[in-house]
Amino acid sequence: MTINYKNIGLFFLVACLILGTGFVQSWNTALFILNMGLVSAIMALGVNLQWGFAGLFNVGIMGFVALGGLAAVLISMPPTTEAWAAGGLRVILGLSLGAATVTAAILVQLRMAAGRARTLTTIAILIGGFFIYRAVFDGGVAAVEAVDAAGTGYLGGLNFGGASYKDWGFMTLISWPVGGLLAAGVAWLIGKTALGLRSDYLAIATLGISEIIIAVMKNEDWLSRGVKNVIGLPRPVPYEIELQESAGFIEHTTALGLDPVTSSSIVVKLGYAGLFSIVLVIVLILAQLALASPWGRMMRAIRDNEEAAEAMGKNVTARHLQIFILGSAICGVAGAMMTTLDSQLTPSSYQPLRFTFLVWVMVIVGGSGNNFGSVLGGFLIFFLWVQVEPMGAILMQILTSGMAEDNVLRLHLLDSVAHMRLLTMGLILILVLRFAPKGLIPEK
Amino acid sequence: MIDLLNALVVLSNYVLIPALAYGSQLALGALGVTLIYGILRFSNFAHGDTMAFGAMVTILVTWLFQGWGISLGPLPTALLAIPFGIAATAALLLTTDRLVYRFYRQQKAAPVILVIVSMGVMFVMNGLVRFIIGPNDQRFSDGERFIISAREFKKLTGLSEGLAFKTTQGITIVTAVIVVVALFWFLNRTRTGKSMRAFSDNEDLALLSGINPDRVVMVTWLIVAGLAATAGALYGLDKSFKPFIYLQLLLPIFAAAVVGGLGNPVGAIAGGFVIAFSEVLITYPLKKVLGYLLPDRLEPDTLVQLLSTDYKFAVSFTILIIVLLFRPTGLFKGKSV
Numbered sequence: 001m002t003i004n005y006k007n008i009g010l011f012f013l014v015a016c017l018i019l020g021t022g023f024v025q026s027w028n029t030a031l032f033i034l035n036m037g038l039v040s041a042i043m044a045l046g047v048n049l050q051w052g053f054a055g056l057f058n059v060g061i062m063g064f065v066a067l068g069g070l071a072a073v074l075i076s077m078p079p080t081t082e083a084w085a086a087g088g089l090r091v092i093l094g095l096s097l098g099a100a101t102v103t104a105a106i107l108v109q110l111r112m113a114a115g116r117a118r119t120l121t122t123i124a125i126l127i128g129g130f131f132i133y134r135a136v137f138d139g140g141v142a143a144v145e146a147v148d149a150a151g152t153g154y155l156g157g158l159n160f161g162g163a164s165y166k167d168w169g170f171m172t173l174i175s176w177p178v179g180g181l182l183a184a185g186v187a188w189l190i191g192k193t194a195l196g197l198r199s200d201y202l203a204i205a206t207l208g209i210s211e212i213i214i215a216v217m218k219n220e221d222w223l224s225r226g227v228k229n230v231i232g233l234p235r236p237v238p239y240e241i242e243l244q245e246s247a248g249f250i251e252h253t254t255a256l257g258l259d260p261v262t263s264s265s266i267v268v269k270l271g272y273a274g275l276f277s278i279v280l281v282i283v284l285i286l287a288q289l290a291l292a293s294p295w296g297r298m299m300r301a302i303r304d305n306e307e308a309a310e311a312m313g314k315n316v317t318a319r320h321l322q323i324f325i326l327g328s329a330i331c332g333v334a335g336a337m338m339t340t341l342d343s344q345l346t347p348s349s350y351q352p353l354r355f356t357f358l359v360w361v362m363v364i365v366g367g368s369g370n371n372f373g374s375v376l377g378g379f380l381i382f383f384l385w386v387q388v389e390p391m392g393a394i395l396m397q398i399l400t401s402g403m404a405e406d407n408v409l410r411l412h413l414l415d416s417v418a419h420m421r422l423l424t425m426g427l428i429l430i431l432v433l434r435f436a437p438k439g440l441i442p443e444k
Numbered sequence: 445m446i447d448l449l450n451a452l453v454v455l456s457n458y459v460l461i462p463a464l465a466y467g468s469q470l471a472l473g474a475l476g477v478t479l480i481y482g483i484l485r486f487s488n489f490a491h492g493d494t495m496a497f498g499a500m501v502t503i504l505v506t507w508l509f510q511g512w513g514i515s516l517g518p519l520p521t522a523l524l525a526i527p528f529g530i531a532a533t534a535a536l537l538l539t540t541d542r543l544v545y546r547f548y549r550q551q552k553a554a555p556v557i558l559v560i561v562s563m564g565v566m567f568v569m570n571g572l573v574r575f576i577i578g579p580n581d582q583r584f585s586d587g588e589r590f591i592i593s594a595r596e597f598k599k600l601t602g603l604s605e606g607l608a609f610k611t612t613q614g615i616t617i618v619t620a621v622i623v624v625v626a627l628f629w630f631l632n633r634t635r636t637g638k639s640m641r642a643f644s645d646n647e648d649l650a651l652l653s654g655i656n657p658d659r660v661v662m663v664t665w666l667i668v669a670g671l672a673a674t675a676g677a678l679y680g681l682d683k684s685f686k687p688f689i690y691l692q693l694l695l696p697i698f699a700a701a702v703v704g705g706l707g708n709p710v711g712a713i714a715g716g717f718v719i720a721f722s723e724v725l726i727t728y729p730l731k732k733v734l735g736y737l738l739p740d741r742l743e744p745d746t747l748v749q750l751l752s753t754d755y756k757f758a759v760s761f762t763i764l765i766i767v768l769l770f771r772p773t774g775l776f777k778g779k780s781v
Contacts, residue, residue, distance in 0.1 A: 057556055059489075130750075197768055199556050200487045200706075204698045205768070208761035211695055219754045352691065353570065357563055364560060419574035426567025430544055433561055 007372060007441050014379045021387070028262075031269035033383050038276035039338045041378030044362040045283050045371060046330030052369035052443065053296065054323045055303035057203045060190070062355035063210030064328045066217055066347065067186055068179030068335025073230045073345050075175035077157035078165040080147060083222075087143030088155055091222055094137025101129025144222040154225045159234065169236045172340045176279065176333050183332025184325045186213070191321040210356065217347040224347060231344040237271035240264040272341055279337065280375070283330060287371045299323060300369075331359075353422065358385065361429045367439025376441055384428070385421055392420035446603070451736035453605040457594075463717075463724040465613040465682055468620030471716030472675035473693065474700035475627065475709055476668045482644035482707035483664045484545070486558035491672060491697065493569035496690035497536060498673025499680040500577045502529035503584045510586065518588040523615065526677050534669035540565055541665055549661070566691075573687045582685045585612060612682040623674055624713060627667065631709065636663055644707060692757075696723070699760040703767045705774025714775060719760045727753040 018037070022030035043061065050056040105125050112118040145153045161168035186209075194205040217224045224230065243249045243264040253260045290296050302309040302316055310316050339345050358381065366377020396417055400410040432439065473495060480488045488494075505525035515521050544565060548558055590596075591614050594606025631637040636659075643650040643660045651657060676690065683689070700719045704711025729747035751758065767774060 055556075057559070193765060193769065197772070200559065201702065201768055203487065203559065204695070204702060205761075205765065208695050208699070208757060208764060211692070211757040212755070212761060215754050215757055219752060351688075353567070357567065360560070360563060361567075416575045416578065419571050419579070421571070422567050423571030423575060426564045426569075426571060429564035429567065430561065433557070433564065434544075434547060437557075 007376075010376055010440055011372075014376060014383065017383050017387075018379070021383075025390075027266050028269065029386070031266060031273060033386055035269060035272050035276060035341055036338075036386075037379035037382045038273065038280050039334050039341065040359070040362060040382045041375040042276075042280055042283055042334040042337070043331050043359045044366060044374035044378040045280075045287055046327040046334065047359050047363045048327075048366075048368060048371060048374040049287060049290075049323060049330065050327035051363060052374070053291065053299045053303065054320060055199075056195075056320060056324055056327075057199045058206045058324070058327070059203045059352075059356050059360070060206030060208075060210035060213075061331050061359050062350050062352050063206075063213035064183040064187065064331040065335035065338065065355050066210075066213055066350045067183045068176075068332035068337070069339035069345050070217060070224055071179035071182045071332065072172060072175040072233060072336045072339040073224060074157045075178050076159050076168075076171040076234050076340075077230060078159045078161065080144075080152045080154060080156040083144045083147040083152060083155050086147050087140035087222075090136060090140030091144060091155070092140075094133055094140055097129065097136055098133040101125060101133060104129065141220075141222050152225075153228070154222050154230075161234075166232075166234045169234045172234055172236045172336075173275070175340070176336045179336030180329040180333040183335070184329040187325045187328035188321070191324045195317060195320050195324060207352075207356075210352065214347060214350050217345075217350075224345060227348055229344060229346045233340065233343045233345070235343060236275060236340065237268050240268055243267060276337060276341075279333065283333075284371055284375060291371060358425060361425050364429060365432045365439055367441040367443060369443030370439070370441045373439050373441035373443075377439070380440075381425070381428075384424065388421040388424045389418055392417045392424075447736045450603055450605045451733050453597075453603055453607050454732050454736065457605070457607045459721075459724050459728050461607075461609060461613055463721045465616045466724065467717035467720030468616050469675050469679045469682065469716075470693075470696055470700045470720050471713040472620055472623060472671050472678070473697040474704065474712035474716045475624075476671040476675070477697055477701040478704070478707055478709060478712040479664055479668055479671070481701070483640060483660060484549070484558070486555045486562065487698065487706075489559060489562045489694065490566040490569055492690040492692075492694040493566050493573065493687075494533060494537065494668075494672040495676030495679070495693070496573045496685075496687050497569055497676070498529045498533040498669070499676035499685055499690075500529075500573050500687075501532040502526050502673065502677040503577065503582055503680065503685060505529065506584045516587060518611070520585050520587045520611065520615070520681060522584055522677060522681055526674060529673040529677055530670045533673040534666050536569075537665045537669045538662065541661065570687065570691065577687070579687055582680075584685065585681050587611060610682070612678075616678045616682050619674060619678060623671065627671075627709070630667075636660075640664065695757055696720075696760040699764040702764055703774055705776040708774065708776045711774050711776035718775070719763060722763055723756045723759045726750045726759050727756050 018030050018033055021033060043065065046064075047058065047061060050058050105122050108118060108122050108125060112121065144155060147153060157171075159165045159168050159171045161171075165171075190206065190209050194202055197205065218226050220226065221228065240261075241264075244260055249264070249267075250260050253263045298309070298314060299319065301312075302314060302319055306316055362377035362381040363374055364377075365381060366375070367373025393414070396413050400407070400413055403410040473491065476494075477488060477491050480486065480491070502522055502525045505528040506520075506522045509515070509521050509524060514524065516523055544561060545558065548561060588611050591609045591611055592600075592607065594608040597607040598604070629637075631641055639650065639655045640660050640663060642653070643655055643657065647657075650660075679690075679693070696719050697716075700715035701712050702715070703718055704713070704715030727749065729749035731746070731748045734748055
């Protein structure tokens with residue numbers, strides 16, 4: 001194995017950028033970029049699995065990330081006992097009836113002979129089932145949402161720590177794999193219906209699914225409190241205030257000549273960085289092993305020539321489904337981690353440009369098909385995403401320095417700096433595709 | 445009999461007219477997507493933001509005209525500004541093609557690469573629009589608000605239900621009809637239009653018979669600019685202009701184009717109306733309509749709203765999936781890659 005100095009140099013460069021942020025701006029910002037960079041790198045690995053390994057064009061990443069966030073809430077928040085008593089079972093019953101309706105319709109489609117009878121039965125089952133489902137479900141939802149609407153108004157999660165649920169921070173760690181499982185389950189459903197389609201159609205279908213997932217999270221208050229947001233999730237790391245009150249911590253920081261308040265938040269962020277790094281390393285090792293394995297070779301063979309692979313007896317559809325689920329699950333894990341980092345779930349913050357298309361920029365810029373490339377892309381692009389704004393502000397100050405203080409154009413330009421990042425991301429993507437289509441670290 | 449008329453009026457007021465206007469906007473958007481797909485052979489993710497750009501230029505010119513005191517009387521000033529929006533969008537699209545897309549066309553790159561490139565273009569256009577006009581809601585409609593208002597309608601007909609027909613809805617529908625007629629006349633009757641269709645049907649054969657591909661591509665972008673800027677401005681006029689709304693319009697527009705059959709202009713129009721009518725009908729509470737139609741005994745006590753309005757994406761998506769599963773080339777025969 002030869003040492004690739006260029007790649008090491010690239011990682012070194014990104015490390016310098018983040019360290020530079022720490023020295024020039026603040027260590028809090030630097031650690032924020034590091035933590036989100038770790039999460040972004042994991043998302044990029046998931047997308048690279050789908051696109052780089054198998055050539056699947058998924059533009060519904062946002063949906064899987066949001067599902068991970070939902071899992072974080074459903075696992076780590078305490079259950080709302082009154083809401084469960086009021087209508088929890090009725091909601092569950094309603095959902096089961098809905099699922100039963102769809103299952104029955106699919107069974108009819110599969111079992112009955114094609115013809116008018118089958119079509120009519122299917123339609124009858126779907127319409128009848130829909131009204132029964134709504135009748136049961138709506139009542140339950142109304143009852144659940146009526147319980148202390150300002151404080152809870154949702155079913156809550158599975159944290160049985162009682163009043164001291166915040167001490168059960170480890171529940172958030174459990175929610176990470178659960179986020180992956182939830183995303184995998186939904187990916188299975190989508191894959192079953194949409195993976196047989198051509199690449200363009202798969203893209204449009206995944207785009208639609210992700211919008212629907214966000215719409216569900218925004219509107220089903222009983223599940224996720226909707227736009228009222230869930231705040232104050234338990235944390236797997238200590239709280240700043242606890243550190244500031246602990247005598248040992250103050251002693252250590254003052255001995256080092258640091259301010260206890262600043263250093264407490266840095267220590268907390270470092271704690272997250274440690275946990276996230278462990279996940280990233282695990283995912284990266286697994287992805288590398290998969291890439292080098294016969295399975296990885298088969299995937300690339302399918303990507304490069306589907307017909308040939310099929311002729312060799314490979315089950316293309318099944319393999320596509322498999323890798324679609326795996327990639328989506330990784331995005332789900334990353335989504336749960338991100339919600340843990342924020343300690344809150346805000347469904348309205350999920351925007352496709354930020355959570356779907358930005359991850360694509362990471363994968364393409366890093367180098368599709370190369371796991372290290374995705375990791376690099378994740379860090380680099382997230383760094384730029386955060387730093388383009390201050391850099392743009394400085395640029396605009398210089399550009400407009402000749403103008404009068406109250407010049408309309410100058411004020412408008414300075415106001416609009418916040419929108420520079422979208423422009424920059426687009427330019428980076430276009431330039432990389434044109435001049436380095438294989439990305440910074442090309443596939444071997 | 446009166447009940448029946450009242451039910452019809454309620455249905456027109458809340459479902460038929462809004463859906464007709466929305467369907468016209470979707471149809472214009474889907475026509476752009478489908479033309480790009482037919483001639484340039486990729487799904488253009490930047491189309492929503494192209495519409496936003498056209499609408500933005502229209503708004504800026506409208507404000508300029510309003511400042512100068514130019515107006516169309518009862519009609520919105522924006523109608524005068526749309527040609528400027530189209531011109532600016534055409535310049536933008538031709539520049540983008542020259543700088544970005546042409547390279548991949550000459551390379552004969554895979555369609556999916558062009559889709560990813562269009563994602564980059566989407567970012568740039570989205571940033572550009574937000575940079576120039578900001579991310580907020582902008583209002584630019586003026587002139588008469590209604591062709592006929594609910595009160596006038598009630599007085600005129602003596603029915604208990606009112607029917608409001610907004611000027612913007614009327615303009616949207618009329619403009620869409622004019623644009624579509626002009627487009628089909630162009631595609632079917634002119635030499636350039638015929639060469640475009642030939643190029644879309646079979647590129648190699650078209651090249652052999654001496655059709656200039658650069659010219660076809662240029663004319664396509666010009667038409668797409670006209671369609672996108674018009675659709676964007678009409679949507680902004682009818683609803684309201686917000687840059688991020690146009691990104692969300694991408695899904696129903698794509699759904700309309702696919703449902704009709706990608707690459708088929710007639711299909712795009714049909715698809716637009718199918719999506720619009722299902723979306724509005726399924727998310728509208730039908731209680732009032734049924735209240736007039738059914739005998740008192742059977743009158744529903746719930747709203748009879750099948751889905752909350754927030755799930756309108758789910759409607760276009762479900763139609764899309766059903767069509768793809770049961771009729772993969774769309775209602776009208778489209779092409780397949």
